Amino acid sequence: MGIFLKQNWKGVALLCLSILLIIIGVLRGEPATVLQKAIHICMECIGIG
Amino acid sequence: MAKKRGILRHWFQAAFFALTNGYVVGFLTGKIYQGNTKALCVPGLNCYSCPGALGSCPIGALQSILDSRTFTVSAYVFGFLMGFGALFGRFVCGWLCPFGLVQDLLYKIPFVKKVKNLPGHKYLRYFRYVVLVLFVLLLPAVIVDITGMGKPWFCEYICPSGTLFAGIPLVATNPDLQGAVGGLFIWKVSLLVLTGLLSVISYRPFCKYVCPLGAIYGWFNPVALYRYTVDPDKCTECSACKKVCKMDIDVWKHPNSPDCIRCGDCKNTCPENAISSTLDKMLHKNKK
Numbered sequence: 543m544g545i546f547l548k549q550n551w552k553g554v555a556l557l558c559l560s561i562l563l564i565i566i567g568v569l570r571g572e573p574a575t576v577l578q579k580a581i582h583i584c585m586e587c588i589g590i591g
Numbered sequence: 592m593a594k595k596r597g598i599l600r601h602w603f604q605a606a607f608f609a610l611t612n613g614y615v616v617g618f619l620t621g622k623i624y625q626g627n628t629k630a631l632c633v634p635g636l637n638c639y640s641c642p643g644a645l646g647s648c649p650i651g652a653l654q655s656i657l658d659s660r661t662f663t664v665s666a667y668v669f670g671f672l673m674g675f676g677a678l679f680g681r682f683v684c685g686w687l688c689p690f691g692l693v694q695d696l697l698y699k700i701p702f703v704k705k706v707k708n709l710p711g712h713k714y715l716r717y718f719r720y721v722v723l724v725l726f727v728l729l730l731p732a733v734i735v736d737i738t739g740m741g742k743p744w745f746c747e748y749i750c751p752s753g754t755l756f757a758g759i760p761l762v763a764t765n766p767d768l769q770g771a772v773g774g775l776f777i778w779k780v781s782l783l784v785l786t787g788l789l790s791v792i793s794y795r796p797f798c799k800y801v802c803p804l805g806a807i808y809g810w811f812n813p814v815a816l817y818r819y820t821v822d823p824d825k826c827t828e829c830s831a832c833k834k835v836c837k838m839d840i841d842v843w844k845h846p847n848s849p850d851c852i853r854c855g856d857c858k859n860t861c862p863e864n865a866i867s868s869t870l871d872k873m874l875h876k877n878k879k
Contacts, residue, residue: 549869550816550869552814553677553678553814553815553816554677554816556673556676556677556811556814557673557674557677557678557816559673560670560671560672560673560674560676560677561670561674562670563666563667563669563670563673564666564667564670564671564674565670566666566667566670567665567666567667567668567669567670568667570662570666570667571661572656572662572665572666572667572668573630573631574630575655575656575659575661575662576629576630576632576647576652576656576667576668577627577629577630579639579647579651579652579655580629580630580639580644580651580652580655581623581624581625581626581629582623583623583640583757583761583768584638584639584640584651584743584746584757585771586742586743586746586747587638587640587651587743587746587747587750587753587757587758588638588640588753588754588757588758588761588762588768588776589747589753589754589758589775589776589778589779589780590758590762590768590771590772590773590776591747591773591775
């Protein structure tokens with residue numbers, strides 16, 4: 543485990559930071575905005591406008 | 592052996608597409624899945640308006656946050672992007688992206704003269720960063736209407752993946768949408784056809800020159816948990832890796848280039864077995 547962390551500390555640190563960012567995003571209520579957009583057909587995305 | 596591994600990769604790509612686009616009813620009825628899993632991002636460029644999609648495209652999700660009235664930055668989507676990047680880097684492009692699979696398959700179509708790169712490759716390879724900054728980050732956040740809402744510029748004007756996996760299936764099966772087809776749809780289908788034609792001639796032109804998601808994951812290649820190393824004691828600098836690399840990378844010099852999509856062709860071709868991934872090393876160690 544020690545060697546793994548030593549060789550991959552940058553990746554592990556970024557992974558921890560990513561989890562922190564996701565938690566912050568959840569606390570800010572961002573998933574609801576993503577969900578709201580994703581459950582309706584995005585007219586712009588499919589080229590209808 | 593290398594060919595067998597290439598086929599294995601395509602099966603893996605197809606299986607991952609089926610897993611993340613498993614709402615088959617959507618393809619038959621011209622409707623999209625509306626469950627809660629859509630609040631989660633999938634790693635690849637997989638439009639959330641694809642009838643089968645069970646998750647959200649990170650680029651689409653990022654734009655939906657940026658062009659909303661409530662938020663100006665997205666910790667949530669950047670978290671997903673950073674997480675996928677830190678774990679896999681551009682392994683996502685090579686193994687998990689549905690539009691990557693489409694380009695891989697198109698490149699298998701025989702053509703009189705295949706070219707490794709398109710003309711202007713030296714400069715064109717930076718165009719994906721322009722697309723990322725301009726169409727994904729800046730325009731959706733800056734150009735807003737009187738209500739404070741912006742537009743998903745990349746999805747609306749560029750993304751051929753959205754046209755292929757969402758636009759065409761929905762328009763084909765949903766009569767209400769057929770009546771609304773206009774100039775924008777023709778523009779997007781034209782871009783898709785152009786991308787498809789270029790993919791027959793050259794390997795993955797969209798990934799090389801346009802994809803903003805690949806641009807982001809590319810930055811993580813040198814630090815991701817899944818990355819490549821070249822053993823200097825084994826490497827004879829024969830350049831076999833560069834010759835086989837369809838992304839045109841000097842793998843023996845830059846094993847973690849931001850252009851590398853981790854297809855594994857170089858690893859499978861190296862006559863000295865000098866190239867290995869962190870996963871190979873871990874499995875090898877466990878075998879010992």
